[in-house]
Structure formats: C-alpha cells, structure tokens
Amino acid sequence: MFQQYQNPLALIARILLALLFLIAGFGKIGGFAGTAGYIASKGLPLPELGAAIAVIVEFGGALALIAGFQTRIVALVMAVFTIATGVIFHNYWAMPADQVMVNQIMFMKNLSIAGGLLMLSAFGAGSLSLDAKRKA
Numbered sequence: 853m854f855q856q857y858q859n860p861l862a863l864i865a866r867i868l869l870a871l872l873f874l875i876a877g878f879g880k881i882g883g884f885a886g887t888a889g890y891i892a893s894k895g896l897p898l899p900e901l902g903a904a905i906a907v908i909v910e911f912g913g914a915l916a917l918i919a920g921f922q923t924r925i926v927a928l929v930m931a932v933f934t935i936a937t938g939v940i941f942h943n944y945w946a947m948p949a950d951q952v953m954v955n956q957i958m959f960m961k962n963l964s965i966a967g968g969l970l971m972l973s974a975f976g977a978g979s980l981s982l983d984a985k986r987k988a
Contacts, residue, residue: 862978866923869968870914873930877911894940909933917972920981924973931969938962 854861880887884903891906892899909930916926942962944955977983 859978859980862972862975863920863980865968866917866920866972866977866981869965869972870917872914872965873910874914874918877907877909877914880907880910896940906933906937917977920977920983923977923981923983927969927972931966931973934962934966934969938966 880903884907887903887906888899891902896902910933913926913930913933916922917930938959942955942959944952944959947955
C-alpha cells in the first residue's frame, strides 16, 4: 500500500527537513556578524569562515534537498554538520543546571534530524527529484 506513496512522501520529507535549514541559513545571511560572534563566543577559530560554512551548508544544502540535487551527498554533509553543531553548541552535559533541559532537547533534535538526513543519504531522493531526472 505504501509503495504508491513512496515518492511523494520522499519529496515531503525532503521539504520538511530542508525547511528548518532554509530558515536558519537565511537568518544567518541577514545576521552574519551575530552568527560569527556566537561562533567566536564558543572559542572556535575563524568564526567568519565558520559562519560562511554554516550559510552554505544550511541555505545551500536546503535548496539542494528541496530540488533533490545530489541528495545523498548533500544529506550526508548536512547530517555530519548537524551532529557537529549539536555537540559544539548544545553540549548540555557541560552547561549550568538552568540551561541543561533546553539544550538537551536541542541536542536530541539535532540527532533526530541527522537521522532523517542519513535516511535520505541511504535511500536517495525518490523519483520526484533532479537526481532522478538526471538518471533518466
């Protein structure tokens, strides 16, 4: 029964996963200095480069996922990025008690999103994608 819905569901999944990144990446474009400042506050080197990478991965990756372009590679890169940002920016295990709960939720959200991205990496974008059009 679900076989007939596989490709529309894959498209919806790509859009829903990408939406979070599209909005976050767009916000980083408009607030680039603030993003770089936040990265610097975590003690990371080259905060402007880090902010630029975040914009490319989030905004560019989201557009690629929506279109279904190089989906397996893009989703894998985004999954690694999402896990890394969770460990760096939502390290609830090293935070004061009043910050633990919200950051634990954010960390787990990142892991869950990475799981969805890894599914896309494993199974591809489906037939409603540029990847499928390029193969045909």
